Amino acid sequence: MKKRIFAPVAAAVALVAALVLSACGASPAASDQGSAGSSSADAGGEIATLTVGFDQAYPPYGYVGDDGEFTGLDLELAAEVAKRNDWELKLEPIDWDAKDTLLNSGAITCIWNGFTMEGREDDYTFSDPYMLNAQVVVVRADSGIESFEDLAGKTVITQVDSAAEEVLNGDMADLTTTFASLETIGDYNTAFMQLESGAVDAVACDLSIAQYQMAGKDTYKQLDEQLSTEHYAVGFKKGDTALAEKVTETLKEMDEDGFVKELCDKYADDGVSYDNWLIK
Structure with a gap:
């Protein structure tokens, strides 16, 4: 299992944000x-x-x-x-x-x-x-991935320094070793863009983030199993x-x-x- 950081993507996103903020002054x-x-x-x-x-x-x-x-x-x-x-x-x-x-x-x-x-x-x-929260895994609805076992050989992404990354490298490390790679990125919006494009197979994230990204959409589905339960x-x-x-x-x-x-x-x-x- 490889671990890779989406540094080029994160850097590009940061550069674009900086340019936008510079052009627009103080908003936001x-x-x-x-x-x-x-x-x-x-x-x-x-x-x-x-x-x-x-x-x-x-x-x-x-x-x-x-x-x-x-x-x-x-x-x-x-x-x-x-x-x-x-x-x-x-x-x-x-x-x-x-x-x-x-x-x-x-x-x-x-x-x-x-x-x-x-x-x-x-x-x-x-x-x-x-607030009660959990760490969960979201996949594309048409991916055929139904359980943690189906993540074997798949590419999973999460936010850098997140609770999901911590649990995947800690209590759920045995699961992580079955992945093709665990990748990290600067923010979850970009992670879900990667999922939608097919660049990755799954996103590990907070339950609240999963619910937000799936609201009113049939593009994604959340696996029934949870990585962990926790609190905000x-x-x-x-x-x-x-x-x-x-x-x-x-x-x-x-x-x-x-x-x-x-x-x-x-x-x-x-x-x-x-x-x-x-x-x-």
Whole structure:
């Protein structure tokens, strides 16, 4: 089994994005909803600005909407949390493999973007888990692939430094050895383009990503077996316990007054279900 990174594709995508952003100015760019302030929490969890680091190609949790603005379930949750705590909100799209450096340097306050907490507990201080998730495999509907056994000799792709990559190289390593190759790429949108074109045979990804990509389409199908089950949480710099607890309490309040259910219903067509919400 070979492991290969789609570096040329990722580099091309990054170059195109950079050129587009340069040509278009600040749309979309880091969204600063208010004046600049400190992104670092003090011992009591007090901040002036909540700077959210997120992957802008991770629908339905964080992405660029049709209007060119950043949107998504997690970004709307973050915006409401900031509003209720009188924080300014700054949305900061990041390179996923740079997230730790940005968080530890104080460039971002948190990682809030369908962020799996399992296996990362020693590296971050997390809010309470707020959403149930799983790692799954998606194939083309006409591929003839029906089970994990059928992935033998196939090319599987996932996002670099993702929970799916971690489980395929960890608990499910025996399965991975049967693949022709396990490839990684910078974002899932491009991974699904590779699947649609036939460049790869399967995409390993979050359940929410699979549901979003399959919504209203008959092009793909999800295998019944799951690679793992897990939970989404907001990731903070190690030691930012008071701030993590404050965000958890605010999310609980948002659930109690119906905000969370209404938001989940808004994204229901994108595969989001309030049944998977955990903070009650």
